Amino acid sequence: MKLRRPVYVVGGAHTNYIGKFHPDFIWKKHPDFGKRQNPTLEDYIVTIINKTLEATGVDPSLIDKGYLGNFAGQLFSNQGHLGAMMPIAHEALGYKPLARVEAACASGGIAALASIDALQGMADVALVIGAEVQTSVSARQGADFLARASHYATERELDEFTFPCLFARRMKAYQETHGVSHADIAPVVAKAYANANKNPNAHMRTVTWIDEAFASGVNPKNPAFLRNEDYRDHLLISDCSQVSDGATGIIIATEEGLAKMGIDKSACTEIVAYGHSTSALGQVKDFTRLDNAEAAINEAYRDSGLSVADMGVGEVHDCFSVTEVLMYEALGLTGYGKGTEAAKDGSTQIDGRLPINTGGGLMAFGHPVGATGVKQIFEVHRQMKGQCGDYQMPTTPGVGLTANMGGDDRTTVVTIQRNT
């Protein structure tokens, strides 16, 4: 989609992304267990709105529209109607037009697109947040909740861990079609953890034992955990993204909006085009391709007049290690079946040709589902503005892209940003 009115990312904020293995996460082995609780979904929403306003210096009375991306608040937190949770954060948001969108793991991306669309009309400043809490129930119960992003009636039964199994199915198809092993895919995992170890917001920032050797095959700390015997061997713990709690927020605005806020375009990045594609639940055409992502990526390339050769940074959905490999191919970074080469040869490392998921991606930065799509846009912005600290790229990128995926490549949202 081309834009009629240019849209700029002003800035934003992350909470820490936390969960098991994060030092702040309260669980039975934490010294504060029983003394305090992990933050609630409401806490995350309130915190991220105020952090975003503070980080950008934006007067909330100037906000013309707000969208929140969240997948499963009704399940993990007994709470829907989250647009109306937003004014709890700040009195100035009362009577504002605020709403929640839901597209599984692409909820954050959809929140951004709905906000961009609002800026095509009479709105000039939008608040986009994503927030998710997933650690309030057991992993097994959580897996059942998350399965509502698949075609539940036909796919839930694949495995008690439905989504890992859906992607083990892709991994099996990929491995068998292209003759690759876990060792070939392990560099993608190792990159994620190496990047996250430099990122203070990352869920896995202190996890240093997951490296290429660890991720190359089964070991006692890295089991194949599925029950489904057809797919079990094809997915290890290290292939998976994290069950994280967290939130990210950004402010986006038109030129008129920037003028009202007194913000110079040079402090911003521009969203030059987006892609958004949806495919039917339960009807994957080819397990070795992300054809829905390809459609969204190609739409964004077409409408921006740019191609993969122009991209200097990328945030792509790596819900599982094979997803990132398939994303390389969908982007056109490598040919079909050649995705593992881009990981092996360093192309997607922080100092590579096209750095991908510089903060650690879903695998190691973490994956609070509804936040991820917003996080991706903010991470591209931060790399462009030199805000990434220890994981800052050596060369400031001029153009970058995000690819945020819901379910088994059933919804994909792509944005292309340009540095100003």
Next chain:
Amino acid sequence: MKLRRPVYVVGGAHTNYIGKFHPDFIWKKHPDFGKRQNPTLEDYIVTIINKTLEATGVDPSLIDKGYLGNFAGQLFSNQGHLGAMMPIAHEALGYKPLARVEAACASGGIAALASIDALQGMADVALVIGAEVQTSVSARQGADFLARASHYATERELDEFTFPCLFARRMKAYQETHGVSHADIAPVVAKAYANANKNPNAHMRTVTWIDEAFASGVNPKNPAFLRNEDYRDHLLISDCSQVSDGATGIIIATEEGLAKMGIDKSACTEIVAYGHSTSALGQVKDFTRLDNAEAAINEAYRDSGLSVADMGVGEVHDCFSVTEVLMYEALGLTGYGKGTEAAKDGSTQIDGRLPINTGGGLMAFGHPVGATGVKQIFEVHRQMKGQCGDYQMPTTPGVGLTANMGGDDRTTVVTIQRNT
């Protein structure tokens, strides 16, 4: 909100709205009980998309954006990610940009607004649907699911039927402040059922025993059913909207979109402005006012340059009888505390000064939560185009409005439509 690009409602479709007391609804006393099931959420989504395409004659390949309003698919149907359910209906929707929005009972209204916003950009034709299934669990379980539209952490405990109790609280405040009784409010209920009895899509179309006398006080078939003793006396069964399954779809388009589809503007209604306001969950300021609805209504009046005196038809949220009375006041149809007069004097009857909820409203047309906001827009369109059959107004309205509310007046969406 004013629109930069004019937006037209082309047409649409309803499924029947069904549930307890509807002759097609399968429950233990239905002759087909055990032989067949009620339609699923997927059935409703697939059906309404195809009915909408058929009713409007729109080629689905021309659709540039689609939004679906749904409140609680993840709970009642174990299914989220409903944007990706839409392409199951029609192959031509594959790779289209489709997504779900959620704002409790205003989910349908938000689906319409997000689509209108998309038409402010480069999109020209949008599909807007709302669908909900709520009859898949017991009434008690359902009440817990629906409580996720309130501030669950603080409001759930009010009563096992949380939402009826929230509005019993408003009824009590209204009755005590203004000295009115159930008998004063009963004409609103009687109007809803009288209108629905003429509406073949209505959930309560065959229920003829609910009239003004019935709704005026407790009787064996019309109990005060809450457990909360503070509020019990203030809400009867007849004050409540229905737990319905159902779906509605519409097509909206820009002038360019109409040209592509070969549809003349004269067949359409125009959406001239909208209002959208949100207030913090759990923080109602005055139980005797819908201040959030007032904010959205006043925004729409301001941005359309119209007032209540211009309105010829209205669809307003009547989740409970008192809500409709409060809506009359929020619209400015009557002064504060005078809403019951508009019901008593016939002003809002089909042949009155400002007919409201001509098809029976949420109380008797039914309230499949996510569909309601879309239904309201389509109903205003249908009255303007003379499509309402036995409940067609005697005078064709030139201007009309919708007011769709989420939760306890925490999200309100208002649209103003003009006949062409």
